[in-house]
Amino acid sequence: MPQEVKNLVNDLNYQTGVSVGKELTIGEFAKQPTQTEFTTADGHIWKFKGYNALKTNDFPGDVENLRTVVFQGEWDLITENVDVTREFVSVTEGKVLPQKLKNLAFELKDRIVVSVDEKITTGLAKEPKTKEFSVKGGVWKFKEYVLADIYPAYEEAPKTAFFQGKWEFFAREDQPQPELTRWVDENGNLIPGTAVVNGAKGKDDNENSYLQKEENNCR
Numbered sequence: 001m002p003q004e005v006k007n008l009v010n011d012l013n014y015q016t017g018v019s020v021g022k023e024l025t026i027g028e029f030a031k032q033p034t035q036t037e038f039t040t041a042d043g044h045i046w047k048f049k050g051y052n053a054l055k056t057n058d059f060p061g062d063v064e065n066l067r068t069v070v071f072q073g074e075w076d077l078i079t080e081n082v083d084v085t086r087e088f089v090s091v092t093e094g095k096v097l098p099q100k101l102k103n104l105a106f107e108l109k110d111r112i113v114v115s116v117d118e119k120i121t122t123g124l125a126k127e128p129k130t131k132e133f134s135v136k137g138g139v140w141k142f143k144e145y146v147l148a149d150i151y152p153a154y155e156e157a158p159k160t161a162f163f164q165g166k167w168e169f170f171a172r173e174d175q176p177q178p179e180l181t182r183w184v185d186e187n188g189n190l191i192p193g194t195a196v197v198n199g200a201k202g203k204d205d206n207e208n209s210y211l212q213k214e215e216n217n218c219r
Contacts, residue, residue: 008033026051030071043113049074080116081158085109092169104128125163138171
């Protein structure tokens with residue numbers, strides 16, 4: 001239990017006068033803490049449950065007839081840590097997910113705080129910052145998470161939720177490179193204004209010229 005919660009008891013100790021033989025009950029004599037719920041710096045929540053009467057000490061012969069009753073206050077930790085891990089996989093048959101996308105899953109590993117009775121769902125898994133990834137011939141798109149497994153807490157290791165992120169490949173046709181054509185004279189010199197792209201310009205009628213084609217290079 002955090003020390004801050006333990007320190008709350010210091011404000012609850014007091015002395016009072018009661019008749020001899022009176023039963024010291026929780027309902028009448030145990031003060032309720034001023035703060036019944038406490039959130040720690042790391043996000044965990046402690047909630048006050050109630051008191052148990054632990055013991056009563058009588059001191060016969062004491063001139064003040066002092067009796068001491070100790071009430072034990074119980075607190076419940078209502079949250080727990082969950083380690084969230086992921087792997088990314090391809091759901092497109094015959095396509096292997098790029099290693100760069102696989103590595104993104106490791107960067108998303110984190111530890112979260114949840115209520116002890118909270119159901120583990122895909123909503124706890126962080127969405128990847130990159131949801132589309134272009135490669136030659138197409139693009140990979142993030143599709144969804146599925147909960148693959150839940151591993152119980154073991155010794156000092158918390159519960160682990162293992163999610164599988166699915167990526168789908170969408171093929172596209174690469175854009176053809178433009179066909180560049182130029183007209184030159186009989187000496188091989190470019191005739192100004194005669195370069196064409198994919199035949200977008202009309203043919204030059206100069207009888208002393210001839211056609212020379214070049215792809216992807218126009219001087």
